[in-house]
Amino acid sequence: MTFPESKDFSYFFSQETKSRRPSPLKTCIHHFSNPNLIFLGGGLPLSDYFPWDNLSAESPLPPFSKGIGAPPTGSKDDTLNVAVKKNEKTGNDIPLARALQYGYTHGQPELLDFLRGHTTEIHDMKYSDWDLIASIGNTNSWESTLRIFCDRGDVVLAEEYSFSSSLAACEAQGVITIPVPVDAFGIVPEKLEELLDNWTPGAPKPKLLYTIPTGQNPTGTSLSSERKEAIYRVAQKHDFLIVEDEPYYFLQVGNYIEDLKKREQVYSAPRPTHEEFKKSLVKSFLSCDTDGRVLRLDSFSKILGPGTRLGWITGSKKLLKAYVSLHEVTIQCPSGFTQVLVAGTLHRWGQSGYLDWLIGLRHEYVSKRDHTIDSLAKYLPKTEVFTVVPPVAGMFFTITIDASAHPQFKSKYNSDPAQVENAIYEKVVSRGVLVVPGGWFRTLGQTNPPLPDKSDKSKANEIFFRGTYAAVAPEKLEEGLKRLSNALKEEFGLTN
Template identity: 25%
Template sequence: MIVPIEQRYSKTTASMRHSFIREILKVTKDVPGMISFAGGLPSPESFPKELLGGLFSQVIREEGDEVLQYGNSDGDKVFKETIKKFEEVPYLSDEEIMITVGSTNGIYYFTRTLIDPGDIIVCEAPGFPGSLAAMEACGARMIGVEMDEYGMIPDLLHKILGRLSQKNEPVKFLYLIPEFQNPSGRTMNLARRRAIIQVAKEFDLPILEDQPYRELRYDGKRIITLWELARTEFNDPKLVTIAKSFSKILGPGLRLGFASGPPEMLGPMVKWAQKSTVSPDCATQRVTARFIEKGYMRDHISKIIDLYRPRRDAMLKALESYMPDGAQWTVPEGGMFIWVTFDKDIDTDRLFDLAIENKVAFIPGSKFYPEGTIKTNEIRLNFSYATEELIDEGVQRLAQLL
């Protein structure tokens, strides 16, 4: 008898969940009249098509022998040097930086390096489902810690880590998105960053800092990363590994990011890369290096900020104008998301079905929680994709349903 392929799946494959967000994107894409606040998509208006087109053609012609060849698993040396300059970290050794295929890839290798099935990762609740799914696929158990307006609450983190340590449950690392968090839009202030690092050090817990939105700040001052804070104030360069991405500032289709951390972490991560992607795309690395070297990046980021800031403001204004009493929302200083909390009796999973019928899409809050912490009266709204007019119309539609 022939065994169906589905029955041959490994236990991990069989238990892997479909991404709800990807499913929604399929449902909402190309539906005439649909206003979508669901995805985390950059606006295609922000893609520097002309500049990249020119650079791709130049790089293939001028450096084709090199970039069409297999590349280094840890990334291209030229690109690494460019990143070090751009990020103002010239002192980093090549062993402390690794180029990845988008930041998801770096997050996956980091997890692969530390997690055995059943190990625990502590993260924010709500958190980013893309990473949570990648971590769960490695066999990790995710434990969420509640947030307030400044991010993960250190006292709660302390309590949870204390409890787990008493039960002898192995927590392997702490996963944090300190800036313009996906999904909540919240940013950890400096005091909170220090407090979280202190707790992590007390429990001897490495941190994975996910920073894909850092460049997209619309107001307020830049705050030092956990990565830099650990290296400088805490004199602990091994505590934090940071994952960054070019997805939100150049285009997610390029699949380019990088990770920086101690060689003891990056070494095995590169070994994972050798066994899966072999190397990141060589031409894309050199093109992005040229884009930065020619000075295009800063101007380009300013343009994206000028495009997204009015969209964020339009969404905040529309929420103020149309939302019923009792609704509250975050005011993000950057990034792409606003998090709305309703009265407890509003079930946003049900609201979602109604909203789709009425051609407006969002992601229900329940999709962002690790197991056991789920709340159902919240939603995530993306403001980077729709125009200001559509944002106003979409929020109005949503408010009418409420």
């Protein structure tokens, strides 16, 4: 089946992107490897002077049967040696001499090849001219996305609560973020459509929807395939691009099973096959995209380690071109060491071994999520004041709190839920546990375009806290949730 090309969305580009001209110097660097031309063109140092050879690291060996967290023992049964030479091209390895040289703004070909293979395994690409480029992680990719598309005063849509760094990037750049109403399952497509249908005539319309579809930060919610399709149709109707920031995509831990026997049954079932695993994944926005209006930001931060500072951006070649031009004057490319080690590890694992890793990683988070929800059920006071919706993906859980139930809501806090939130934060920290107030993540729309009507007035006194089950080991997690529950009891004067 042949797919059509992506549409041309270059009219969304910022003034900055439009005024960026191709660098003649960059074209000339491409001559570097032409054997007939003696290259006195650019300041490329001789690789003889790169002081490293025989780069190596040990990684665990697929299928990671003792669990992905089990440290390799050094034995051949569980340990893989990723060893890469400076000047030899072996298999799919990136020779160190090339990785440490200038060039390859898109990323090293061996790394991109692996990621393209991965993309076709996981996503259902629906236009012909898609591609991906390497990035240094989603934080930078999002900030760059704003530079590429938005001028001061431009508008982007974002979930009502969103990742504070992403919002901070908008604020500093003078980009207006308009909150999109969410419920326990993420963005509500009908409310998004309503918001856009009733947009103030003449006010600038949004260029982008920024969304963290899976295991959303901070709310922990996940968009279903159906909602994504509906949101995509709104994007087509009102013509904006969708930026899906998906660091937690592979942490899809499924529904929480309260009944322990049933849970045991499910979880003692054999490890899913690769096909079962892939089928179990929610459809991405990328897989809905017939126009080339989705930009997907992927990251190894939650999958291999944040300090890799490595990720990738997938979208239409027409849009990726603008990222490459920006990268040429900013990051140039991710670290060569990182690319050598990550590509070296992934190629040795193979696509199949990488799926084993992802399955193993998900397995870890399933038990973390379950342990968290079990503990909250055990320690949290049994009252409707506190609500926990078990997350189906990601690293975060939230406790939603009816601030008006606080005994001093009126007397001390002037009926202001934000003041209650602050008091709770101080209390829990003083009791030795840190969770983050939801208010820190609020997407603040500004005055010119209309704010969504707070239709559900019953929620006006709702506050929430974001916790994570990622950062600590199980015993500490349980102790933390106990401290948290006790602090909440104390604050609300509850005893059960």
